[in-house]
Amino acid sequence: MSPKHLEDMYDAVIVGAGAAGLSAALGLLRSNPIREMSDAGLAPKILVVSKLQPLRSHTGSAEGGIAASLGNVDRDDWQWHYYDTVKGGDWLVDQDAAKLLAQQAPQTVIGLEHDGVAFSRTEDGHIAQRRFGGHTADFGGRPVRRAAYAADRVGHQILHSLWQQCVAEGVEFAEEWTVTDLTLSPDRSHVSGLVALDTHTGATHAIHARNVLLATGGAGRLFHTTSNSWDLTGDGMALALDAGLQLEDVEFVQFHPTGLAHTGILLSEAARAEGAVLRNADGEAFMTRYAPDHADLAARDVVSRSIMAEIDAGRGVTDPKDPDGPRDCVWLDMTGIDPDRMQAVLPQVVETIRHYAHLDPASDLVPVKPTAHYTMGGIPITTDGEVYRWDGDGADGRRIVVEGLYAAGECSCVSVHGANRLGGNSLLDACLFGTRAGRAIAARIRLAPVAQDDIGGSDPLARDDNADAVDQEAKRRADAIAALLADAAGTDGTANAADTAGETDETTASDERENNPYALLADLGVIMERAVAVRCDRDSIATALSRIAKELEPRSARMHAHSDTAAFNQELVAILEARHLVTLATAVLTASDARHESRGSLMRTDFPARDDEHYLAHSMTDKTGTVSWRPVVVTDYQPKARAY
Numbered sequence: 001m002s003p004k005h006l007e008d009m010y011d012a013v014i015v016g017a018g019a020a021g022l023s024a025a026l027g028l029l030r031s032n033p034i035r036e037m038s039d040a041g042l043a044p045k046i047l048v049v050s051k052l053q054p055l056r057s058h059t060g061s062a063e064g065g066i067a068a069s070l071g072n073v074d075r076d077d078w079q080w081h082y083y084d085t086v087k088g089g090d091w092l093v094d095q096d097a098a099k100l101l102a103q104q105a106p107q108t109v110i111g112l113e114h115d116g117v118a119f120s121r122t123e124d125g126h127i128a129q130r131r132f133g134g135h136t137a138d139f140g141g142r143p144v145r146r147a148a149y150a151a152d153r154v155g156h157q158i159l160h161s162l163w164q165q166c167v168a169e170g171v172e173f174a175e176e177w178t179v180t181d182l183t184l185s186p187d188r189s190h191v192s193g194l195v196a197l198d199t200h201t202g203a204t205h206a207i208h209a210r211n212v213l214l215a216t217g218g219a220g221r222l223f224h225t226t227s228n229s230w231d232l233t234g235d236g237m238a239l240a241l242d243a244g245l246q247l248e249d250v251e252f253v254q255f256h257p258t259g260l261a262h263t264g265i266l267l268s269e270a271a272r273a274e275g276a277v278l279r280n281a282d283g284e285a286f287m288t289r290y291a292p293d294h295a296d297l298a299a300r301d302v303v304s305r306s307i308m309a310e311i312d313a314g315r316g317v318t319d320p321k322d323p324d325g326p327r328d329c330v331w332l333d334m335t336g337i338d339p340d341r342m343q344a345v346l347p348q349v350v351e352t353i354r355h356y357a358h359l360d361p362a363s364d365l366v367p368v369k370p371t372a373h374y375t376m377g378g379i380p381i382t383t384d385g386e387v388y389r390w391d392g393d394g395a396d397g398r399r400i401v402v403e404g405l406y407a408a409g410e411c412s413c414v415s416v417h418g419a420n421r422l423g424g425n426s427l428l429d430a431c432l433f434g435t436r437a438g439r440a441i442a443a444r445i446r447l448a449p450v451a452q453d454d455i456g457g458s459d460p461l462a463r464d465d466n467a468d469a470v471d472q473e474a475k476r477r478a479d480a481i482a483a484l485l486a487d488a489a490g491t492d493g494t495a496n497a498a499d500t501a502g503e504t505d506e507t508t509a510s511d512e513r514e515n516n517p518y519a520l521l522a523d524l525g526v527i528m529e530r531a532v533a534v535r536c537d538r539d540s541i542a543t544a545l546s547r548i549a550k551e552l553e554p555r556s557a558r559m560h561a562h563s564d565t566a567a568f569n570q571e572l573v574a575i576l577e578a579r580h581l582v583t584l585a586t587a588v589l590t591a592s593d594a595r596h597e598s599r600g601s602l603m604r605t606d607f608p609a610r611d612d613e614h615y616l617a618h619s620m621t622d623k624t625g626t627v628s629w630r631p632v633v634v635t636d637y638q639p640k641a642r643a644y
Contacts, residue, residue, distance in 0.1 A: 001053075001173055001174075001175040002174055002175070002177070002198060002200060002201075003047065003172055003173075003174055006047075006205060006207060007045050007047075007208075007450070008208065009045070009208045009209065009210065009450050009453075010045045010046065010047050010193075010207065010208065010209040010210070010211075010450065011044045011045045011046060011209070011210060011211065011445045011449055011450050011451075012028060012044070012045075012046050012047075012209060012210070012211040012212070012213065012441050012445065013046075013047045013048075013049060013193070013194065013207055013209040013211070013212050013213070014046070014047070014048045014049070014212075014213045014215060015048075015049050015050075015179050015194065015212065015213065015214050015215060015216055015236065016048075016049075016050060016051075016057075016214065016215030016216040016217060016236070016409065016411070017048055017050035017052070017054035017057055017163070017173065017175075017215075018054075018057035018058060018059040018159065018215065018217055018409060018430065019057075019059040019155075019158055019159060019162060019409065019427060019430035019431050019434065020215035020408035020409025020410070020412075020430040020431070020433070020434035021048060021050070021057075021213070021215035021408070021409070021434065022048075022054070022159075022162035022163060022165075022166050022434070023162060023408070023430065023431045023432075023434030023435045023438065024213050024215060024385075024406075024408055024434040024435065024437050024438035024441070025046065025048055025166050025169070025171050025438060026115075026162065026165055026166060026169065026435065026438065027434065027435035027436065027437070027438025027439045027442070028044070028046065028438035028439065028441050028442045028445075029044075029046070029169050029171070029438075029442075030169075031438070031439045031442035031443070032442075033442045033443050033445065033446035034442045034445065034446070036446065037445070037446060037449055037451075042449050042451040042452060043451060044442075044445055044449060044450070044451070045450050045451065046171065046172065047172050047173075047174060047207070047209075048166070048171055048172065048173050048174070049173075049174045049177050049179060049194075049196055049207070050173060050174070050175050050176070050177065051176065051177070051178050051179075051216075051231060051235070051573075052175070052176065052231055053175050053176065054159075054163050054166075054173065054175065055159060055160065055163060056229075056231075057159055057217070058217050058218075058228060058229040058231070058232055059155045059158060059159040059427070059430070060155050060156045060159040060160075061155055061156075061227070061228075061229065061266070062154060062155025062156075062158070062426070062427055063152040063153065063154065063155065063266065063268035063270060063348060063349070064130075064132065064147060064149060064152060064154065064268040064269045064270040064273070064423060064424065065129070065130060065132055065147025065148055065149040065154055065270065065423070065424045065427075066108075066109060066112075066147065066148050066149075066154060066158070066424055066427040066428050066431075067081060067105060067132065067135065067146050067147050067148075067422065067423075067424030067425050067428050068081075068105035068106045068108065068109040068146065068148055068428065069081045069102065069105060069106060069146060070106050070109065070126075070127060070129060070146075070148065072122060072126040072127055072128070072129050073122065073128065073129045073145040074129070074137065074144045074145045074146075075137065075144075076137065076144055076146055077137075078102040078103050078105065078106070079102070079139075080136060080137055080138065080139060080144070081101075081102040081105060081135070081146060082095075082098055082099050082101075082102035082103075082636075083139045083140065083637060084134055084135050084136055084140075084422060085098045085101060085102060085416060085417075085422055085425060086098050086418070086636075086637050087134070087140065087637075087642060088134040088299050088418070088420055088421070088422040088425075089376075089416075089417055089418020089419050089420055089421070089422075089600060090301075090418055090419040090420055090599045090600035090610065090642055091418065091612070091616065091632070091637075091639035091640075091642070092249070092252075092415070092418035092419040092599060092600065092616070092618070092632055093415060093416060093417065093418035093632070094414070094415035094416070094418075094618075094632060094633040095633055095634055095635040095636055095637065096383065096633050096635060097383050097414045097415055097416045097633070098416050099635070099636070100383055100432075101416045101425070101428060101429065101432060101433075104432055105428055105432065108428060108431050108432045108435070109127065109148050109428075111431075111435075112158060112161065112162075112431065113127065115161045115162065115165050116160075116161040116164060116165070117150065117154075117157045117158055117161045118150055118157055119148055119149065119150050119154075119157070120149050120150055120151055120345070127148045128148070128149060129145040129146055129147055129148050129149070130145050130147050130149055130270060130273045130274070130345075131143045131144070131145050131146075131147070131273040131297055132146065132147040132269055132270075132273055132297070132422070132423040132424045133269055133272070133294070133296075133297040133298055133299055133300055133303065133422070133423050134294070134297070134298065134299040134300075134422045134423070134644070135147070135422065135423075135424070136294075143294060143297055146424065147270075147273070147423070147424040149270065149345075151344070151345055151346070151347055151348070152268050152270050152345065152346050152347065152348045152349055153347075153348055154427065155427060158427060158431070162431075174196065174198070176198075176199045176200060177196045177197065177198050177199065177205075178196060178197045178199060178235075178573050178576060179194050179195070179196045179197075179216075179235065179239065180195050180196065180197055180204070180477050180576060181194060181195040181239070181242070181243075181473050181474075181477055182194050182212070182214075182239040182240065182242070182243045182405075183195065183243075183469050183470045183473045184243050184244070184245075184402065184405070185469070186469075188243070188244050188245070188389065188402060189400075189402065189403060190402065190403035190404050190405070191209070191210075191211070191212045191402060191403070191404040191405040192208065192209075192469045192470050193206065193207050193208040193209045193212065193469075193470035194207050194209070194212060194239075194470070195207070195470065195473050195474045195477045197477075197481065197572075197573070197576075199567070199568060199569070199570075199573060200567065200568065201566075201567050202481075202565070202566020202567040202568075202569065203566075204474055204477050204478040204481060205474065206470040206471045206473070206474035207470070208470050209404075210404055210444070210445070210448070210450070211404045211405075211406065211441045211444055211445065212404065212405055212406065213385065213405075213406040213407065213408060213437055213438075213441065214236035214239065214240070214379060214387075214405075214406070214407040214408075214411055214412070215236070215407065215408045215409045215411065215412075215430075215434065216234075216235045216236030216237075216239075216409075216411045217231075217232045217236070217409060217410050217411055218232050218234065218374060218375040218378075218410035218411065219232060219233065219234030219237060219375050219581065219584055220232045220372050220373065220374075220375070221233050221234075221521060221525070221577075221581060222234065222253070222372070222524065222525065222528050222581055222584065222585055222588065223253075223371075223372035223525050223528050223529050223533060224522070224525030224526050224528070224529045225259065225262065225263075225264040225369075225371045225372065225525075225529065226264045226371055226372040226373070226525075227256055227259055227264050227265065227266035227371050227372065227373045228264075228372065228373070233577040233578075233580050233581050234375075234411075234580055234581055234584040235411075235577070235580050236378075236379065236407065236411035236412075237250070237375075237378055237379060237411050237580075237584055237587075238579075238580035238581070238583045238584050239580075240379045240387070240407075241583055241584070241587060241622065241623040242583065242623065244622070244623070245379065245387065245389060245402070245622070246380060246389060246390060246620045246621060246622045246628075247377060247378060247379060247380070247413075247587055247591075247620075247621050247622075248377050248378065248379070248380040248390075248413040248415070248618050248619065248620055248621075248630070249376055249377030249378075249413055249415070249418075249419070249591070249618050249619055250375070250377035250378065250584075250587050250588045250591050250619070250621060251377065251532075251588060251591035251592040251594075251595055251602050251619060252375075252376035252377055252417075252418075252419050252420070252600055252601045252602055253372060253374070253375055253376070253532070253588070253601060254300055254301065254304075254372075254373050254374040254375075254376060254420060254421055254601045255300075255301075255304045255370035255371060255372055255373060255533065255534050255601065256269075256300060256304070256370065256371055256372075256373035256374070257269075257278070257300055257303040257304045257307055257368070257370055258271070258272070258278075258332055258368040259368060259369060259370060259371025259373075260352065260353070260356060260357060260366070260367070260368060261319040261321075261329045261357070261367035261368060261369055262319055262321075262322075262369075263356055264371045264372075265352055265356055266371070266373070267332060267349050267352065267353070267366070267368060268346070268348070268349055269297075269300075269423045270345070270346060270349070271332065271334055271337075271346055271349050272296045272297055272332075273297065274337050274341070274342070274345060274346060275334075275336050275337045276296070276332055276333060276334040276336070276337060277295070277296050277332075277333050277336070278296055278303070278307065278330055278331065278332060278333070278368075279330065279331040279332075279333050279365065280310045280315035280316070280317070280330055280331070281314075281315045281316060281317050281327070281330075282315060284315075285333075286306065286310055286315075286330075287303065287306060290302065290303075290305075290306040290309070291303075291306070291643075291644035292644075293643075293644055294644040298644035299420055299422065299644060300373075300420060300421070300422075300423060300601075301419075301420040301600050301601045301603075302644055304370040304534055304601075305534060305535070305603055307330050307368075307369065307370055308370065308534050308535065310330055311327065311328055311329075311330070311369075314327070315330075316328055316329055316330060317329050317330060317331060317367060318367070319367045320357075320359070320367060321357070321358070328369055329367040329368060329369045330367075330368060330369070331365040331366065331367065331368070332361075332365070332366040332367075332368045333365050333366075334361040334362070334366065335361070335362060335363060335364075335365075337362075339362040342361065342362060349361070353366055370533070370534055372529075372533070374410065374417075374421050374426060375410055375411075376413070376417040376418065376419065376420065376421055376600075376601065377413045377591075377619075378407070378410065378411045378412045378413040379407040379411055379412045379413060380412075380413050380618075380620065380630075381406070381407050381408070381412045381413065381414050381433075381437075382399070382401070382414070383414060383433070383436065384436055384437060384439075384440040385406040385407060385408050385412070385414075385433060385434075385436060385437025385438075385440055385441075386401045386402070386405070386406060386437075386440065387401070387402045387405040387406060387407050387412075388400055388401045388402060389402065390620040390628060390630045392628065393628040393629055394617070394628075394629050394630075394631065395631050397628065397629075397630060404444065406437045406440065406441060407437070408430065408433050408434040408437045409429070409430040409433075409434060410426065410429075410430070412433070413618075414429070414433055415618065415632075415633075416429055416433075417429070418600060419599045419600020419601055419602060420600035420601045481566065481572065483560075484559070484560050484561050484572060484575065485560075485561050485563075485564045485565070485566055485569075485572070486560075486564065487560030487561070488560060488561045488562050488563055488564040514555055514558070515555075515558065515559055515560065515562075517556075517559060517571065517574035517575045517577070517578040518574060520552060520555055520556060520559075520578045520582075521574075521577070521578055521581065523551075523552065524548070524552055524578075524581060524582065524585060527544050527547050527548065527552075527585075528544065528585055528588075528589075530543075530544070531543065531544035531589060532544070532588070532589065532592055532602075534603060535603040535604070535605055536592060536602075536603070536604055536605070537604060537605045537606040538593065538606055541589050541592055541593045542593070544585075544589050545586065545589050545590070545593070548582060548585055548586055548589070549586075552582050552585075553582055556575075556578050556579045556582050559575045559578070560575075561575065583623065586625070587621050587622075587623070590621055590625050590627060591619045591621045591627060592604075594619060594621075594627040595615055595619060596611065596614070596615070597609065597610055597611035597614070597615045598610060599615065612639050616631075616632050616634075616639060617629040617630060617631055617632060618630040618631075618632060
């Protein structure tokens, strides 16, 4: 679906149609300022741009639950949720943001229920809740059932409900459009708009907007094995870097403990919440040694490192599909769960195991290993979603907000996850802070709506000094795309003779791999996995940085399309995605190299201890490789030893 026409100027453009982007659209349209505008006959001009059809957004893959202290099953308190979030993030969480997250979680979940999310129910009809790793009662005491769920398909439910509500509100979508450029003023003080490629037609569009929100998701495709959709290529984060902005805490990438062996397909934490346990080659339920109180439901970084420790100690197991392969897995034992209950509350997990592993979890042990899952860091934002730059270093620095630019969801960092995200907090983050960002944009729109210009009103936010910047950027991008396509043809406009004749030799095959974005992404995934998957050190990081600079960056720059047709050219999109990921990989490695400690999901074997004296701070990394540091906001809980 494409817009019937593009407006000369939009009040707001939202990039991304997952939980964060759709929540932002609804938060904007349902806000009091927009309702007042509508009553006055001023309809806001809003556009949602999505690389995918919205119902293909990765939100739909979330399985286990969304965290909120509803207290429907166990007695609960938002302050306990707040504490668990701070502790789970290994004390790198900004506590003002985490407090908002915990306080507003119940109303967020109830709001989703009102929007049509079909949560599982208790016998008395309340929203059902289950245990999730790291969620406790009484500030670190017994595990508490806090995750609201819809069997093991809560993300699917949320995505469909939010999309249906957006359709009912008349939201206009530009589906299967790829945003290629974010345009800021020369001094990076405000946003001007963006450039997007319509994959249906191959046309490049300049989109002028007074407000832009990035909600493009994470960057799981940085790694060879990931639970993420192949479409999560860090686009929003790369756009921010290319525009001269920073990324916060991108060294922290969560590896989910239970990816189905060698597939990256996630087996939800809900399985362990229902009674599944991890076992090593000796049959030992080993997590009681690493986390005596919470065992298999410790925080995800703790469980992932424990699994790798068992494998390193020679107690790993092989994948039954490859019995002669490496012993790089452990067992997930679900046989203790009642089969009828397993089918009722874990239908997707059961189906996945049967279909992809050819095993029956009611009777068979299932091979699992950590898989790349979630990006804790991203574009730095305030609690209202405003994107900012950190000017300076340490306590002497200051936030400089980029006027009109917002972000939400996994591509952003409001710092509620710190160094490790608690399960159930990602959907909450996306929906809650997406809604808040939408409301903040609405307040800005009310000051000077585009519709007001149409009837001769004054516009205090108008910017004449940068009016042509988006158009110029669109022209540059269109020329660059034309060059990529032109290289696919000979000088007479016909296909290359070698391609036409089907000539293949060893040299041609090598050249084709060099000019294959999918091969580049595969190579990048292996490099990143060897460098920083679960653990890393100075040498592994340096090796990866060197290979990216010497091999992958030149390859990505030389790439061209094999078809000169712009319309529906997925290879063209893949080239853009590959360049985004190469840019982002360098930032991730640079930030990892700068942090000389182990904290949360970042385990440095050469710096095994947490160092609060020097690194109780957020890394702020730009495209030049400069890393500065922003202090953590500590208000209620002082850092202490972290144990489960």
